[in-house]
Amino acid sequence: MKSRENLIQFGLLITALSTIVIHLLIALFIFQEGLPIILRVGINEFVCGTHWSPQQGQFGIFPMIVGTAWITAGAILVSLPLSLSCAIYLSEFSTPKVRGTIKPIIELLAGIPSVVYGFMGMVILFPMIRNHLGGAGPSILSASIILGIMILPTITSIAIDSLQAVPYSYREGSLSLGATRWQTIRMAILPAAKSGILSGIILGIGRAVGETMAVIMISGNSVIIPNSLFDPARTLTANIALEMNYAVGDHRQALFATGIVLFITIMILNIIANVLSRRGVEK
Amino acid sequence: MLKPILLEKLVKKILFVGTAITVFILFFIIFYILKNGLAVIDMEFLLSSPKDLGRAGGIFPCIVGTIVLSLIAILIATPLGVGAAIYLTEYTRKGRLISIIRFFTECLSGIPSIIFGLFGFVLFVVYLGFGWSILSGGLTTAFMLLPTIIRTSEEAIKAVPDYYREVSLSLGGTKWQTIVKVVLPSALPGIATGIILGIARSIEETAVVIFTAGSVLHLPTSLFDSCRTMSVHFYILAREGISMENAYGTAAVLIITILLINMFAYWLMHRLIAKYS
Numbered sequence: 378m379k380s381r382e383n384l385i386q387f388g389l390l391i392t393a394l395s396t397i398v399i400h401l402l403i404a405l406f407i408f409q410e411g412l413p414i415i416l417r418v419g420i421n422e423f424v425c426g427t428h429w430s431p432q433q434g435q436f437g438i439f440p441m442i443v444g445t446a447w448i449t450a451g452a453i454l455v456s457l458p459l460s461l462s463c464a465i466y467l468s469e470f471s472t473p474k475v476r477g478t479i480k481p482i483i484e485l486l487a488g489i490p491s492v493v494y495g496f497m498g499m500v501i502l503f504p505m506i507r508n509h510l511g512g513a514g515p516s517i518l519s520a521s522i523i524l525g526i527m528i529l530p531t532i533t534s535i536a537i538d539s540l541q542a543v544p545y546s547y548r549e550g551s552l553s554l555g556a557t558r559w560q561t562i563r564m565a566i567l568p569a570a571k572s573g574i575l576s577g578i579i580l581g582i583g584r585a586v587g588e589t590m591a592v593i594m595i596s597g598n599s600v601i602i603p604n605s606l607f608d609p610a611r612t613l614t615a616n617i618a619l620e621m622n623y624a625v626g627d628h629r630q631a632l633f634a635t636g637i638v639l640f641i642t643i644m645i646l647n648i649i650a651n652v653l654s655r656r657g658v659e660k
Numbered sequence: 661m662l663k664p665i666l667l668e669k670l671v672k673k674i675l676f677v678g679t680a681i682t683v684f685i686l687f688f689i690i691f692y693i694l695k696n697g698l699a700v701i702d703m704e705f706l707l708s709s710p711k712d713l714g715r716a717g718g719i720f721p722c723i724v725g726t727i728v729l730s731l732i733a734i735l736i737a738t739p740l741g742v743g744a745a746i747y748l749t750e751y752t753r754k755g756r757l758i759s760i761i762r763f764f765t766e767c768l769s770g771i772p773s774i775i776f777g778l779f780g781f782v783l784f785v786v787y788l789g790f791g792w793s794i795l796s797g798g799l800t801t802a803f804m805l806l807p808t809i810i811r812t813s814e815e816a817i818k819a820v821p822d823y824y825r826e827v828s829l830s831l832g833g834t835k836w837q838t839i840v841k842v843v844l845p846s847a848l849p850g851i852a853t854g855i856i857l858g859i860a861r862s863i864e865e866t867a868v869v870i871f872t873a874g875s876v877l878h879l880p881t882s883l884f885d886s887c888r889t890m891s892v893h894f895y896i897l898a899r900e901g902i903s904m905e906n907a908y909g910t911a912a913v914l915i916i917t918i919l920l921i922n923m924f925a926y927w928l929m930h931r932l933i934a935k936y937s
Contacts, residue, residue, distance in 0.1 A: 381836075382835060392740045395744060396768050396810070397760065397764045400771075403776070406779050458678060462677070463678055463682050465675050466676055466678065467679065479679065482683060482686060483682060485686060485919070486682075488919075488921075490894075490914055491864065492891050492894055492898070493894075493915065496898045496911065497692070557665060558672075559667060559668040559671045560668075583770050583772075587770075587771070588772070589773060589774040589867040590866045594898070617774055632778075636775055639774070643772060644767065647770045650766075651766055
C-alpha cells in the first residue's frame, strides 16, 4: 500500500516537472537551430545590422526590432487609458454585480481569435485610415490600435485583481479621514496595488511583442526602419512567420535566430512581471 | 483647481466612458462578424467540402480538422496538467522545487505561439518525422495549453475545503484514495472549466497550427495527415483575398463556437463558486 502511494506521488512529480522539461526543450531547440548563424554573423551585426536580404547573405534584424518596439509602445499607449479606466471603475465605483457581469465580458475579448482581430483591422481600420489620415492603411498605427485592443483583457483583468487584493481597511481608513473616493484611490489604493498593476502591464507588453498573425495582417511587413506612425513595419514575429515556409539553410537558421531574440525578450519581461507580482503578494 | 467632490464626479464619468468604450469594442466585433457572416452559414456551408481553394463550397474538412486537433491537444494536456496541479496542491505547497515549477509554468504561459510553432516544427515535424500533421499540431498545442490547465485545476483543488480531506483521512482513506474519491470529484467543475477554456484556446490558435499541422485543404483520414483548422482557413481566405464572403462565414462559425464554449465555462465556474460559498 505504502509503495503504491509512493509510486503515485512519483508519477505526479513527473507531470509537475513537465512544464520545466518543455520550457528547457523549447530553449534547447531554438538555440540549437539559431545560435550557429548568430555566432557566424556576429551578435552585433545580427542585432544592429540594418540590412535583411537573406538571398545575399545579409542578416540584420534591427529594422524588425525597431518595428516591434514602435508597435508595442503604440499598443500600450492605446491600451492603458482604456484598461486602467475599466479596472478602476469596476473595482472601485461599480457594484459587485456590475463587476461580476462586465469582467467576464472583457475577458471574452481575450477569447476572440487573433486572426479575427487582424481581419477587423483590415476591413474597419484600413478604410478609416485611408480616408481620414491618408496612407495605404497597413501601418504602425493600425497595428498599434488592434494590438492595444487585444491586450486590453490581460491588463484589465490583472489590474482588477490587484485592486481587489488591497485590504478593505485601506479604503475605510482613508474615507474615515474625510478623503473623497478618488483621493482614496489615488493616494491609498493605487500605490498599494502598484506592483500588481505593473506586472499586468508587463504581461501585456509580452503579449504584444509575441503576437503574430494579427500583426502580419495589418502592419504592412516592409523591412524598413519606420519614421512615422503611418509607415509600415515588420515585427520579429512576422519576420519568422512570413518567411519560414520557404526558408532553407542559413536563411532558416536566421529565422530561428530571430526566435532567440524574441525568446530572450519575452523571458526578461516574464521575469520582471514575476518579481513584481510576487512583491505585490508580499505586501 | 476643482473641488474634490466635483473632481471625483468628473473622474468617475471619465472612467465610466473608458469602460463603456471597451465593452462597446467587444460587442462591435461580435456584431460585425455575425452580421456579415451569419447569412453565409447554412447546412451546406457546414457539411460540404470547399471548392476552388475555398472560393465556393463549405468548410467541413476544416471543422473536422479543428475538432480532432483540439481533442488530441486536450487528451494530452489534461492528464499532465491535472497531475501537476494535484502534485502542486496536495503533496507540497511550499519549497524550492515548487517555486521553480511555478516560475516555469508562468513563463511557459507567456511564450508567444510563434515560438511554440518553431519548436513544434523542429521537434515533431522534422526530428521525429511526424511531418505536417494533426499529431504534430495537437502535441504542440497541448504544450501551449498546459499552463492554463495547471492554473485553473490548482485553483479548483485549492477551493475544496480542508475538512473534506480530514474526514476521508480519518476514515482510514489513503492520500491517493482521498484525492481520487473526495478532492477530485469536488473540484471537477473547476477542472472542467480549465479544460473547456483550453479547448477554446486551441480552436483560436493559428500560428502554432500553421507551422505544425500545415494547411492542406483535405478531409484528414489519419493522424499523420496535414489538416487546415478553421482559424487557418479563415486567415488564408482573408489574407490572400480568396473569398471575403466565405471568410466572414468561417469567422462567424469561429466566433459562435468560442462564445458558446466561454459561456459554458463561465456557467460551470459559477456552479463551483455557488457550491462553496
